[in-house]
Amino acid sequence: MLTPPWLEPMLKTKFFTHCAEHREMPRNECNMFCADCFEHSSAFCIYCRTQKHSDHRVIQIRRSSYHEVVRVKEVEHLIDIKGVHTYVINSADVFFLNERPQPRGVGAAAGKAAASPFFCEVCSRSLLNDFRFCSIGCKLARIKSNGDTTFVLQERDGSSESSRVEGENTGKLTDDFGECRDGSSAPNDTKSASLRMRTRRRKGIPHRSPLSS
Numbered sequence: 001m002l003t004p005p006w007l008e009p010m011l012k013t014k015f016f017t018h019c020a021e022h023r024e025m026p027r028n029e030c031n032m033f034c035a036d037c038f039e040h041s042s043a044f045c046i047y048c049r050t051q052k053h054s055d056h057r058v059i060q061i062r063r064s065s066y067h068e069v070v071r072v073k074e075v076e077h078l079i080d081i082k083g084v085h086t087y088v089i090n091s092a093d094v095f096f097l098n099e100r101p102q103p104r105g106v107g108a109a110a111g112k113a114a115a116s117p118f119f120c121e122v123c124s125r126s127l128l129n130d131f132r133f134c135s136i137g138c139k140l141a142r143i144k145s146n147g148d149t150t151f152v153l154q155e156r157d158g159s160s161e162s163s164r165v166e167g168e169n170t171g172k173l174t175d176d177f178g179e180c181r182d183g184s185s186a187p188n189d190t191k192s193a194s195l196r197m198r199t200r201r202r203k204g205i206p207h208r209s210p211l212s213s
């Protein structure tokens with residue numbers, strides 16, 4: 001999938017301002033973005049949508065704890081979000097548009113995240129589950145830094161998904177567990193936890209944690 005030309009403009013757009021054209025209306029927050037009009041249109045409100053973008057590919061931006069999110073279902077046909085951390089908020093899968101400031105508190109959520117072995121490959125934010133990016137913005141940054149114009153990611157270095165799935169390497173599965181090979185004295189618990197993790201990922205079942213907000 002090619003990197004959608006409207007993605008970067010959307011990530012740079014300021015949302016949740018009040019629409020200048022619909023000042024008198026009650027719901028005039030600019031929380032929409034049009035993938036068809038991105039070259040000459042910015043964020044707009046629901047009345048603008050009805051008037052100007054009724055047949056267009058409009059993306060609705062939502063907020064979670066003051067950060068902008070988009071529902072997976074509403075954009076999965078437009079962007080490949082593979083590798084991007086998703087959360088369930090109000091019973092819908094969402095992902096963040098942009099990198100967020102790192103948590104500094106020592107609340108339960110922050111402590112949990114800090115104990116996680118998963119990090120965003122771009123901004124190093126700790127992630128609750130085994131995803132590669134905290135946001136679509138970080139995924140885009142990685143793709144751009146690779147000089148790749150497509151929106152398809154290379155597999156992680158040294159972890160060819162296919163070799164694990166084929167089953168021909170079953171006899172030396174431990175080769176996949178970097179820290180466990182070379183006769184290191186990792187306790188069995190760690191190893192089996194790691195195994196379970198791999199198994200889950202191979203089946204491609206995403207694991208999500210609800211945000212605590």
Ligand SMILES: [Zn+2]
Nearest residue numbers: 019022045048
């Ligand atoms: Zn408007």
Ligand SMILES: [Zn+2]
Nearest residue numbers: 034037053056
């Ligand atoms: Zn439009």
Ligand SMILES: [Zn+2]
Nearest residue numbers: 120123134138
């Ligand atoms: Zn990130």
